[in-house]
Amino acid sequence: MTSGPGPARRLLRGLSGAGGRRRGTDDGTPDDGGAPGDAPAGRARARAFGLRTRLVFAFLLVAAVSAGTTSALTYREARNALLKTAQDTAVSSFRDQVQQTGWTLPVRGEGLEEVLRDIARKGKPRPWVVFAEYGSVRASSGENPVSTVITPELRRAARAHPSGSFERVVKDGVPYLTIAMPTVLRTGPEGVLPSGLVLYAVMRMTDEQVNVDALLVAARDGALPGLVIALIPGLIAARSVLRPVRELRQAAQSMGSGRLDTRITVRGSDELADLARTFNDSAGKLERSVRELREAEARARRFASDVSHELRTPLTGMLAVTEVLDEDAGRLDPDTARAVRLVSTETGKLAVLVEDLMEISRFDARAAELNTDEVDVAETIRKTLQNRHWTDGRVRTELPSGIRARLDPRRFDIVIANLVGNALRHGGAPVTVSLRGEARSSGPPVLIAQVADSGPGIRPDVLPHIFDRFYKADAARTRSAGSGLGLAITQENVRLHGGTVRAGNLPGGGAVFTVEIPLCPEEAGG
Numbered sequence: 345m346t347s348g349p350g351p352a353r354r355l356l357r358g359l360s361g362a363g364g365r366r367r368g369t370d371d372g373t374p375d376d377g378g379a380p381g382d383a384p385a386g387r388a389r390a391r392a393f394g395l396r397t398r399l400v401f402a403f404l405l406v407a408a409v410s411a412g413t414t415s416a417l418t419y420r421e422a423r424n425a426l427l428k429t430a431q432d433t434a435v436s437s438f439r440d441q442v443q444q445t446g447w448t449l450p451v452r453g454e455g456l457e458e459v460l461r462d463i464a465r466k467g468k469p470r471p472w473v474v475f476a477e478y479g480s481v482r483a484s485s486g487e488n489p490v491s492t493v494i495t496p497e498l499r500r501a502a503r504a505h506p507s508g509s510f511e512r513v514v515k516d517g518v519p520y521l522t523i524a525m526p527t528v529l530r531t532g533p534e535g536v537l538p539s540g541l542v543l544y545a546v547m548r549m550t551d552e553q554v555n556v557d558a559l560l561v562a563a564r565d566g567a568l569p570g571l572v573i574a575l576i577p578g579l580i581a582a583r584s585v586l587r588p589v590r591e592l593r594q595a596a597q598s599m600g601s602g603r604l605d606t607r608i609t610v611r612g613s614d615e616l617a618d619l620a621r622t623f624n625d626s627a628g629k630l631e632r633s634v635r636e637l638r639e640a641e642a643r644a645r646r647f648a649s650d651v652s653h654e655l656r657t658p659l660t661g662m663l664a665v666t667e668v669l670d671e672d673a674g675r676l677d678p679d680t681a682r683a684v685r686l687v688s689t690e691t692g693k694l695a696v697l698v699e700d701l702m703e704i705s706r707f708d709a710r711a712a713e714l715n716t717d718e719v720d721v722a723e724t725i726r727k728t729l730q731n732r733h734w735t736d737g738r739v740r741t742e743l744p745s746g747i748r749a750r751l752d753p754r755r756f757d758i759v760i761a762n763l764v765g766n767a768l769r770h771g772g773a774p775v776t777v778s779l780r781g782e783a784r785s786s787g788p789p790v791l792i793a794q795v796a797d798s799g800p801g802i803r804p805d806v807l808p809h810i811f812d813r814f815y816k817a818d819a820a821r822t823r824s825a826g827s828g829l830g831l832a833i834t835q836e837n838v839r840l841h842g843g844t845v846r847a848g849n850l851p852g853g854g855a856v857f858t859v860e861i862p863l864c865p866e867e868a869g870g
Contacts (some may be wrong), residue, residue: 347808351745352702353543353551354843356495358562361870372433383752383843389435397629399578399581399585399586400575400582400730401859402580404575404578407578407789409720409796412557413536415563415564415668418495418561418563419559419560420562422559422707423559424550425557426556426559427458427512427549427552427556428557430469430521430549430552431510431512431521431559431841432468433468433469434467434468434472434495434521434523434545434547434610435508435510436473436542437465437466437467437468438545439465439525441463441467441528442463442525442543445459445463451825455786456476456483456610457480457483457484457485458545460474460475460476460485461474461486463485463543463545464485464545467545467547470548471547471553472485472545472546472547472549473485473486473545473546473547474542474544474545474546475494475545475546476541476542476544477499477541477542477544478541479540481698489600490513493513493515493520493522494522494524494544494545494546495511495513495522497511497701498510498511498522498524498544499524501524502524502525502526502544503542505725508523508524508525508526509523509524510522510523510524511524512549518548518550519548519549519550519552519553520546520547520548521546521547521549522545522546523544523545523546523547524538524542524543524544525542525543525748526541526542526543527541527542527543527708530615535844545774548669564631566788579609585616588608588611588616588617588619588620588797589616591609591620592608592619592620592623595607595608595623595627597631604627604630604631604634604635605622605631606627607627608620608623608624609629610624611738629631631852638734640745641647645705645709647741649700650750655694655698657696659694659695660697662672662689663692663695666684666687666688666692667688668684669687669688670684670688671686673685684693692746692812697829698827700833700846701832703833704813704829704832704833704836705855707833707836707840712836712840714752714753714755714840714841715752715754716749716750716752717750717751717752718750719749719750719751719753719756720745720746720747720748720751721743721747721751721756721779721791721793722743722744722745722747722756722779723745723780724751724753724756724760725741725760725793726741726743726775727757728760728808729741729760729764730759730762731757732761732764732765734764734768737774738768738773738774739768739773739774739775739776739777740775740776741776741777742773742776742777742778742779743777743779744776744780746780747780747781747791747865749791749861749863750863751841751861752837752840755837755840755841756837756841758833758837759778759793759834759837759838759859760793760836761797762830762831762833762834763795763834763857763859764777764795764858765830767795767796767797767799767828767829767855768797770799770854771797771798771799771800771854772798772799772800772854773797773798774798775798775840776794776795776796776797777792777793777794777795778793778794778796779792779794780792781863786861786864788841788863789862790860790861790862790863790864791843791859791860791861792858792859792860792861793858793861794855794856794857794858795856795857796850796854796855796857797855797856798853798854799853799854799855800853800854801849801853801854801855802847802848802849802855807847807848809846810829810831811834811835811847812832813828813829813832813833814828814829815828838859838861842861843859843860843861843862844859844860845857845858845859845860846858
């Protein structure tokens, strides 16, 4: 009687796992398959880290995946090679022992145990426990009840595969390799018949389990130091990437603070170097553009200042002449008198415009200064109205006495005069001028002066531009006597006092201008 040829060809599942088993046939056909896979990893929740942390984390993630994959593949191949070697040796040796043993039928229990012990002693790579089944006859080479390790699946596989079958099982935490080898009767050169006698070999695989565990520990211990070592190039790479980014941020902040000559040092020829070159080129173009704009603005200011100064002298003479002509206009014919009065009026407007331009040029050149004095604010406002003859009922006042502040009387006079004049020209009478002091929870108390008119108010599209230079809201204002500089000069004078001025509309109609000036301008930066 002989057994069928062919060693096992398929790798088996790992030894770990209680009750886990893997079965295959001796001719290389596995009953179940599948190489072991990597353990599933939990998904990490995304968090907002700095760029350095994200770069290092990405570098370590790539290193971990690479090291883990390499370690897992190496472990799997080494483990399978180790198990396959032990398994093939055991299967081949057991087959040879079964083939070399002479069997006579019918098989009786007498002397069978001695044959089984002889086969067990010759087991490779280590001794086996051999168990035989023949009908109702049961025999074993050892005292251990190894028959409990032999599964019903292996018995069915032994009947279905005359060439033999094997299976790895874990029983009570101990791994075993079980081999089933049916004996056959040869009926001719190629014919065989099953004899009904099946031999089972059971071999402990504790040594292989120890070696597999050592492989796992070696793979793990080799991967962890690799990750620690990978942290060093990760930090170096992050630093090399972040250095130009930090320089770019610092350069942008420097340019934002007005240092347009800021440049970045270009290193290398990669994308970050291209970014640095692009930044330097853009910064150079911006610097040239800003320099040209500043030069053009300076020329425009100088031109306005020079023109104003040059016009001031002839206008002084013209004003003197027009005053004389106004006095004699009554003795001239009507047409000549109207022409004289028109020339006098327009010359006065031109003189006011020149004075306004000179005042604006002083503000632009930062040459305007405050000459402050402690004044009674209500009395100062009354003098402003009296000097311009606005005491005829068109202007109402709400001026409580006792409010004193350090102001520049001339500039505050211009503020009130411009606001009241603007209200009379473009709003509607009566105009109300009110005054009050107000304490603030933080900062010094403020002086609040309001000028409100009874006109239609200011359109919403006009409000954002109301203090712009030469701005006129509509065609009616274009034909008006104003130059469009009065409110701009008012705003500059208020700012010089450290205060603010804003425009708005009253709920019942009419425009209102509110001036707020700290009562301690020295502390307010005025």
